[in-house]
Amino acid sequence: MQIIKTVEELRPIIQEWRSQGLSVGLVPTMGYLHAGHKSLIVKAVSENDRVVVSDFVNPTQFGANEDLSTYPRDLERDAAVCQEAGASLVFHPEPEEMYAPDSCTFVDMDSLTKGLCGKSRPTHFRGVCTVVCKLFHIVTPDRAYFGQKDAQQLAVIRRMVRDLNFGISIVGCPIVREADGLAMSSRNAYLGEEERKAALILHSSLALGEKMLEEGERDARKVREAILGRLNTEPLARVDYVELVDAESLEPVEKAEKPILAAIAVYIGQTRLIDNFTFAGGQQG
Ligand code: AMP
Secondary structure, rough: EEEOOHHHHHHHHHHHHHHOOOEEEEEEEOOOOHHHHHHHHHHHHHHOOOEEEEOOOOHOOOOOOOOOOOOOHHHHHHHHEEEEEEEEEOOOOOOHOOOOOOOOOOOOOOOOOOOHHHHHHHOHHHHHHHHHHHHHHHHHHOEEEEEEHHHHHHHHHOOOOOOOOOOOEEEEEOOOOOOOOOEHHHHHHHHOOHHHOOOOHHHHHHHHHHHHHHHOOHHHHHHHHHHHHHOOOOOEEEEEEHHHHHHEOOOOOEEOOOOOEEEEEEEEEEEEEEEEEOOOOOOOO
């Protein structure tokens, strides 16, 4: 498995694969890989002849007061995870390789990016769309793999690919959790011992909401309030948002009758964590 740092080195490798008629899968990541990332790579390996994992902490998706400088990094360990999962290549560019000093072109979206995480992170999805668009142009994959963990990101990328005719299949992959239910995240590394315990409140609050829906509750406000109420029982938790939205448009819903996404963002101490579940909807059970 190769580690490639420049676009110039990467392009001929991809061209060579293409000339052999091989299919290419892409797994975009910010590194510090865990079993959630690995599940995406394993899935990509099972569906493509060659798999590129990008490992790049993308500065344009961080806001001014966010954790860009402290974001955890470990290329050596990431390379071992990629190799074990069967990836062909890790693309690990420096920020200067991806963004010229006078770079001024961005990809942005009018809807889907204003609510949920977009409310407190107003420039985040512009950064995500721009870097993913660049990676799509550089790697020209047949398929690209994204986790349902970042449900809004997945919906945004699907829309971007449709709107801009990328002709790339976007494959959504289920959330991988720790044994106790906490959704795996590179940011879990920030949590102290007490915070790690407190972080379980995300999953248990969502589980409560999901149970209400499964038992027939369709009033989104009631489900939202139950999730919020449970989150507020944890002294170390500070809620950013709890939303029940249409799974595709990401617009808030009153009734959970069509497929919905229940998504939350919660600060545990200084660490902002997200989690979600989807519910298929349907008539009251
Ligand atoms: P990140 O490195 O956080 O940008 O994540 C890279 C990709 O891995 C994104 O598509 C994420 O949605 C996905 N991912 C992160 N955590 C998980 C998880 N716990 N389960 C499944 N996919 C995940």
